Amino acid sequence: MEHSHDSVLAGSIHAYSIYLHTPFCQQRCTYCDFNTVAGRSSLIPRYVHALCTEIVTTTANLHQPLPVHTVYFGGGTPSLLQPEQVQDILGTISHVFNLLPGVEITMEANPGTLELDRLAGYHAAGINRISLGMQTSNAEELRMLGRIHTNAGTIEAVDLARRAGFTNISLDLIYSLPCQNLASWKATVQDAVELQPQHLSLYALKLEDGTPLALRVASGDLPEPDPDLAADMYEAAAGMLLQNGYAQYEISNWALDAPGQRFQSRHNRQYWENRPYFGFGAGAHALLAEQRLVNLPGLTAYIKACETTQPAEFPRGPATTQATPRTPQEAIDDHMILGLRLTEEGVNLADVTIRYGIDPLECFGSQIALLTKQGLLEFTNNHLAIRLTPRGRLLGNQVFYHFLRD
Ligand code: SF4
Known part of the structure; x- marks a missing residue:
């Protein structure tokens, strides 16, 4: 069945966004409950192929290429993909969508996975915004979180990203960690600011059931984070960021105060503005034609579905497992x-x-x-x-x- 551009837009004249999930990590962090696996990177080539198939199959019945203004490689650890694989995915996207001039293309990256060549390859492939998981600059906290990098690794990653040509860099930080105090948190914020990123995201740790970190807290091995202290940390960081020229624009996000919201995450704004987005990859979510869609979360089930399923009626794709109309x-x-x-x-x-x-x-x-x-x-x-x-x-x-x- 063919769909016209207008019926898909369902009353909106705004462009679309695309989220791409990479469910691979080198090692699992102790606090993480995302849909990602460690030690299966041999499956990456097959996964990338499945992802490209999903993109083509999902859009096969569209009348004309839909306009897209942001693409986001999230994970997991997308920086485990080779630049050529990123190029293949973006090539597929540009074939079936209308990538608008100035499209924002972000990649989340783990500082422990980056070299200059790789970053330059991503940049050449079209990535123009990089989001680094710094989390904390404190060595003990990084160890407790099971991160694969040191703070020196974060500093080096920012430097390499700049040398590779990136001029829009975001850092993620986590606060309200067990044993973290106001002084160590402020030191992390200060260290982050000194790296002069264009954008910062600050998240309070959520102890997710069943994660190694939650189990350590439940057993009394680590203290439970104190919500009052978390509020003090949030306020302290907000003050420091304001002083350093960052404007808060969302509950957890700050961008260098530049004309025209230049460094705000346009991709995330798509979600906050309640606008439609595609979600490709294992377990990815989408909001299209007023339906909430969810893909099969399992890695091999997802790959098999993409390899074997025929085009479905838009907005369903080959790996869609749930499609719920939104009233x-x-x-x-x-x-x-x-x-x-x-x-x-x-x-x-x-x-x-x-x-x-x-x-x-x-x-x-x-x-x-x-x-x-x-x-x-x-x-x-x-x-x-x-x-x-x-x-x-x-x-x-x-x-x-x-x-x-x-
Ligand atoms: S790198 Fe990110 S997605 Fe991977 S295990 Fe750590 S927190 Fe989870």
């Missing part, structure tokens, strides 16, 4: 919850009316009144938008809960 009400709730993550601009109320045909002050009037009274939400931009207050940023989940109607 208009769910789309509106998602829009409010995701948009409130954007700390500076918040949710523009007129945009909600234009996109969904409802007045958010009518739908959520009582919630907004309550949360503004509690000091968690505020009006901004001449009353045209609502956003989290600084206190609301610390209690985001408490706020979002009010926008989930069921």
